[in-house]
Amino acid sequence: MIAISACLIGVPCRYNGKAATSKDLMKALKEEELLAFCPEILGGLPTPRQPAEIINGTGIQVLKGERKIFDRLGNDITAAYIKGAYCSLDLLKKHGVKEAYLKDNSPSCGVTKIYDGSFTQNKINGFGVTAALLNDSGITVYHELRF
Numbered sequence: 295m296i297a298i299s300a301c302l303i304g305v306p307c308r309y310n311g312k313a314a315t316s317k318d319l320m321k322a323l324k325e326e327e328l329l330a331f332c333p334e335i336l337g338g339l340p341t342p343r344q345p346a347e348i349i350n351g352t353g354i355q356v357l358k359g360e361r362k363i364f365d366r367l368g369n370d371i372t373a374a375y376i377k378g379a380y381c382s383l384d385l386l387k388k389h390g391v392k393e394a395y396l397k398d399n400s401p402s403c404g405v406t407k408i409y410d411g412s413f414t415q416n417k418i419n420g421f422g423v424t425a426a427l428l429n430d431s432g433i434t435v436y437h438e439l440r441f
């Protein structure tokens with residue numbers, strides 16, 4: 295079984311209430327058994343929700359308690375992101391998942407890039423919180439443009 299960010303297979307769970315369906319990824323994984331999950335929903339956040347960014351850091355630093363995540367209104371929602379990451383890890387472990395395809399640029403699911411916390415569309419290299427935790431826990435994470 296392979297895990298996948300739910301928004302990539304058409305679930306409208308992004309902050310703006312939309313999906314980010316990847317037809318190429320769906321085609322590439324069509325023979326696989328997929329487990330769709332959304333860390334931000336597992337963390338208790340509503341949909342739609344305000345966009346949020348890790349402030350001047352990466353998911354690894356959030357997990358270490360060195361950085362926080364704020365939404366665009368200035369609310370500290372770090373705890374929900376951390377909860378979502380650990381709930382995701384539990385879910386994937388329960389299903390014996392070893393690989394996950396995740397939506398890049400997200401503060402949860404980003405694999406190669408995330409936004410820098412300035413809410414100006416600037417990106418930096420690094421994992422989102424869930425991607426960092428899964429990677430640290432031995433689950434191989436790929437971004438959605440691998441194919």
Ligand code: SF4
Nearest residue numbers: 299301308332397403
């Ligand atoms: S947290 Fe991940 S799965 Fe959920 S909407 Fe954001 S990118 Fe998609």
